[in-house]
């Protein structure tokens with residue numbers, strides 16, 4: 001399987017935060033959801049990917065090309081949607097199109113107007129009068145009209161109501177009907193990923209905790225529930241993290257098979273949600289590092 005992106009041991013430090021040896025890849029032809037808590041390093045990673053920030057060490061290749069040597073050629077093939085609106089707000093869509101379209105060799109007005117019409121965006125109205133949802137739809141329309149093969153989005157659904165979110169996810173779904181396209185997007189809303197993501201990359205405290213196929217992740221991990229009498233210190237080490245209450249324990253395992261071997265039918269093992277995996281993994285990390 002081809003990788004569109006490879007991060008190899010990338011580091012970047014700010015005064016109070018650093019990305020530490022970040023390595024992961026993004027598979028061609030799939031949707032990868034990028035999850036992590038507030039301040040985990042998602043936007044920083046995306047800015048590094050877009051070459052908007054300089055890395056301190058490591059290597060980033062996109063389409064097999066070195067990011068620094070082929071910056072312009074790479075940008076032609078990427079559509080980028082950023083969470084903060086960087087469009088000039090006193091312009092209208094029509095005026096902005098005149099500025100943005102000539103920047104791309106492959107700009108395609110048929111694609112652009114298809115989405116402007118589909119989203120019912122007013123072409124002549126100033127952008128500052130748009131709602132958050134309209135701005136996001138507009139940003140996506142601009143980002144995909146040069147027919148990019150790789151689309152990167154920083155929190156495209158954040159702050160949008162469920163109807164807008166569903167529309168954005170349907171648009172992403174449409175884009176993915178072309179099997180050559182790849183999407184990488186960050187989000188806090190893990191239920192959005194249930195609808196669309198094939199792979200999940202999880203960042204926590206500037207480190208990638210896992211980057212895996214979603215179905216594989218959800219079948220390897222499980223929530224184990226049982227009586228605390230079943231636990232001892234060795235068994236507890238088998239879990240990512242554990243929560244004890246006065247009625248028993250609840251824990252996340254990253255190896256359902258092994259938990260079944262250990263406990264047999266004495267526990268209940270449930271399928272986790274991505275939120276469960278994030279919650280228990282965060283908890284485990286905190287237990288290990290503090």
Ligand SMILES: Nc1ncnc2c1ncn2[C@@H]1O[C@H](COP(=O)(O)OP(=O)(O)OP(=O)(O)O)[C@@H](O)[C@H]1O
Pocket residue numbers: 014015016017036037038039040041042043044045
């Ligand atoms: N230019 C900068 N200078 C100093 N610190 C920065 C800078 N950019 C980001 N940071 C810090 O790096 C950390 C990670 O920020 P980042 O925006 O990557 O997180 P995030 O995962 O995208 O969070 P959120 O989900 O809240 O948007 C934060 O603590 C932030 O304050």
